Amino acid sequence: MGKLAFIFVGQGAQSVGMGKEICENFKASSDIFEEASESLGFDIKKMIFEGDDETLKITENTQPTILTTSIACLMPLLENGKKPDVVAGLSLGEYSAHVAASTMLFKDAVSLVKKRGKYMQEAVPLGVGTMAAILGLEGQTVIDCCKEAASYGIVEPANFNCPGQIVVAGEVKAVEKVVELTKEKGAKRSMILPVSAPFHCSMLKPAGEKLAAELANISLSEFKCPLVTNVTAKYINDTSVVKDLLIKQVSSPVLWEESVKTMLNDGVDTFVEIGPGKALSGFIKKISKEARVFNVEDMDSLKKVLQEM
Numbered sequence: 001m002g003k004l005a006f007i008f009v010g011q012g013a014q015s016v017g018m019g020k021e022i023c024e025n026f027k028a029s030s031d032i033f034e035e036a037s038e039s040l041g042f043d044i045k046k047m048i049f050e051g052d053d054e055t056l057k058i059t060e061n062t063q064p065t066i067l068t069t070s071i072a073c074l075m076p077l078l079e080n081g082k083k084p085d086v087v088a089g090l091s092l093g094e095y096s097a098h099v100a101a102s103t104m105l106f107k108d109a110v111s112l113v114k115k116r117g118k119y120m121q122e123a124v125p126l127g128v129g130t131m132a133a134i135l136g137l138e139g140q141t142v143i144d145c146c147k148e149a150a151s152y153g154i155v156e157p158a159n160f161n162c163p164g165q166i167v168v169a170g171e172v173k174a175v176e177k178v179v180e181l182t183k184e185k186g187a188k189r190s191m192i193l194p195v196s197a198p199f200h201c202s203m204l205k206p207a208g209e210k211l212a213a214e215l216a217n218i219s220l221s222e223f224k225c226p227l228v229t230n231v232t233a234k235y236i237n238d239t240s241v242v243k244d245l246l247i248k249q250v251s252s253p254v255l256w257e258e259s260v261k262t263m264l265n266d267g268v269d270t271f272v273e274i275g276p277g278k279a280l281s282g283f284i285k286k287i288s289k290e291a292r293v294f295n296v297e298d299m300d301s302l303k304k305v306l307q308e309m
Contacts, residue, residue, distance in 0.1 A: 002269030004082075004309075007284075008070050008089035008096035010254075011063065011199075013277035014056045019069035020049050021298045028079060029072035032106065036068040039107040040114060044068055059196055060117035063092050064110050070096040070275030071106055073296045077274070080306055084272075086235070086263055088228040090256050090280060091159075091200065092116075094249065100274075102224040103239060115214050119207040120250065121197055129198030131158060131169040132179050136188030142166045142178075145185065149177035158200035159254045162283035164188075169198035200254055208250040215243045233258035235266075256280075260287045272296060272305060 022029045023045070036044045047055060048065050055061055070093070089097035095113050098104040104112075134142050139160060146155050146168060153171030155178050160166055168178050175198070179190040198204070220239040229236050231248050233255035260283070263271075273280045273295040281293045294305045 003085035003263075003267045004270045004272070005086045005088065005263050005268045006074070006077075006084035006097070006100055007087070007271055007273050007280050008093035008100070009066065009273060009275045009277055009280055010089065010091035010093045011059070011066065013275065013279060014062050014066055015276055016051055016053060016056065017049055018065075018276040018297070019072045022073050022076065022296075022302065023049075025299060026072075026076050026079070028075035032072040032075060033068060035107055036064065036110045039111050040064060057196075058117075059121045060114050063113040063117035066092060066275060067096050067099075067110055067113050071099055073274050073302075074100055076302055077272070077296060077305070082272075082305075082309060084225055086226050086228060086266070086268060088259050088263065089230075090161075091230065091249070091254050093275070093280075094227075094230055094246070096275065097227050098242070100225075101227050103220050103222070103227070103242060104218065105221075108218050112211075112214055112218065116207070116211055116250070119210040120199060120204060123204050123207040124197050126196060128172065129170060129201075129203055130172050130175050131167055131193045131195050131198055132175050132190060133193055134166045134168060134178070134182045134187050134190050136164050137166070137182055137185060139166055141185055142168065142182060145178050145181040146170075148181055149174045152177045154198075154201065154203055156201040157253050158198070160257045161254075162257050162260075162286040164286070165283070167193070167200075169201035170203065171198070200250070200252060202251050204251040208247045211250060212243070212247045215246060218243075228259045228262050230254045230256070230259065233262050235262065256283060257287055260284055264288055264291065270294070270309070272309075 153174035155170030155174035
């Protein structure tokens with residue numbers, strides 16, 4: 001029997017009504033929504049279940065709502081005795097992973113990511129930065145295109161998601177130039193993404209500095225299971241490095257493909273994506289044909305996981 005990983009999604013997976021079924025069927029999940037509302041000072045259930053897409057797209061709303069939904073979806077698994085050998089999360093999802101590993105209290109994490117979203121949005125004025133997805137090229141080719149476009153402004157790799165899918169971030173003209181160059185190099189698709197800021201690049205360093213001040217007020221507990229971090233794609237189980245890595249994560253590329261390979265090489269053969277959507281499941285299937293991949297976002301997907309595991 002191989003190892004089990006719980007993985008948590010990042011920004012972009014949000015949708016109105018996410019987590020509603022789980023919330024209605026499990027008291028522990030409903031309690032998570034209540035705890036989030038108490039911590040944030042507004043009714044997060046109402047925002048998610050009765051709100052609109054535009055409200056959920058605002059970064060400082062997106063981050064706490066996805067984290068809350070993810071942890072609510074985690075609760076039935078824990079109640080049924082399913083415990084991970086390792087956890088990881090993409091970008092924002094790393095905070096959900098810390099809650100799952102018991103390093104961070106949920107109430108601390110949810111208020112922290114609301115501020116994280118606000119600081120990330122404020123770091124770069126609207127319209128100055130953007131991101132683009134590059135499909136069908138090797139990582140080094142994309143890195144070379146970023147270097148070539150540097151005369152147009154800041155542009156850097158932001159996410160290495162899976163083979164042939166890399167996201168770049170930076171100033172608008174420089175990102176547009178990378179889109180042009182990567183198309184010339186034979187990319188299957190190169191497209192500007194509908195995002196409000198250039199996440200995970202050096203332009204976000206001011207957000208990391210503000211986040212550092214918030215992290216200083218948070219107490220961490222010992223890891224109940226190891227976590228693979230975005231910044232290094234390596235295991236951590238020492239709380240002394242957590243805050244520094246979360247500060248760096250804001251302006252560093254997300255090494256998701258490498259993180260998954262780290263887990264695979266350590267004997268993980270089953271991944272459960274917890275929270276809205278199936279984006280991470282899709283990435284893992286492209287990284288490994290052998291891994292078993294499940295997701296938990298509603299009652300049907302939960303029942304499937306509980307039957308199969």
